[in-house]
Amino acid sequence: MIDSELVAEARQLLHDVNASLQLITGNLELLSMSDPQNEEQREMIASALEGAGDAVRYVRELQQKLRGQ
Amino acid sequence: MAAAARRILIIDDDRRVLQVFERVLERAGFDCVTASDPAKVLELLHTEPDIGVVLTDLQMPGIDGVQLMxxxxxxFVSRPWLQLVVVTGNATLESAIDSLRLEATEYLQKPLAAADLVQVATRATTRAETLRLLNPKTGAAASVGDLKAVASLAGQIAGEMHGSEGAVPALGAANAEQLLRLIWQIQAVRREVFPEDRLPTASWEMLSELMSLELAGRRTSVGGLCLAASCPVTTALRRIEELVEMGLIAKEQDPADARRQHVRLTASGRTKMEQFLTRVANELGSA
Known part of the structure; x- marks a missing residue:
């Protein structure tokens, strides 16, 4: 069993990470919707969104594990 | 009223998140009001009676989002149409239950994709718009424009289901009596498509929820569906079994979680819901 204060702190941190991820994914999506980019820029945005998507999954996984604590 | 109901109040203590949500929603045609200080929300709602949807964060300094809701x-007891939508960075079972008790219509976890945010806002504003119109106090003052908005809304839903633009004829002169007549017509269509003795209210609520989720490209579990019915969980579970027996819905095991079962409309259930919505759109259009 992990220390309950540590769990609470971790939950707060993950909450903040989710807010940061919202900024990253939200702005990337807005960027992809705005002025037409060239192929390379589109690929870069897609790749960044893919990376952010991975981060979202990792955070969800951690939150799921912490719910059991 | 159609334009007013698309007015959304967004609350988040992080101004940058507020800006993202506002930009996404305004691009989709919504009229947004933002608040980074939850203490100012009640005053804002007081001065902006056109707001139909409140989209709020939960963890904020000074006041918790649940307390705020x-x-x-x-x-604002006199505004039962007000739709509350929760978007949180820390989803918990407790806050989800608290939110549902306060009749929050959606409970979502950040980060939220732009398309999902727009879908949620569309559903919430649609509900706000319809409830506001059907509210006895505001409904009595419903204008021809209001009724046209409902007709157009039903037409859009039917059109969406048939993959085409729903063209519903404009309504003629309308007043409160006509509005009541339309409501009775809707109830008559429901009885016709789903005979009353075979379909209790809770079952109807769950079918509507499943149709709404299907249109939004989402799915739900048995537990989630029970929450959509305004009855005890044991009754809801019984109603789900009845709907399965009637062939209107089907349960499927979640391959990722052996404890969870998903629920969906069967082809027959979807057809009946389509018939219902199309008939309602026609009734409204020909009124």
């Missing part, structure tokens, strides 16, 4: 429900 409770204050909104207590202070």
């Amino acid at each position: 409770r204050q909104i429900r207590e202070r």
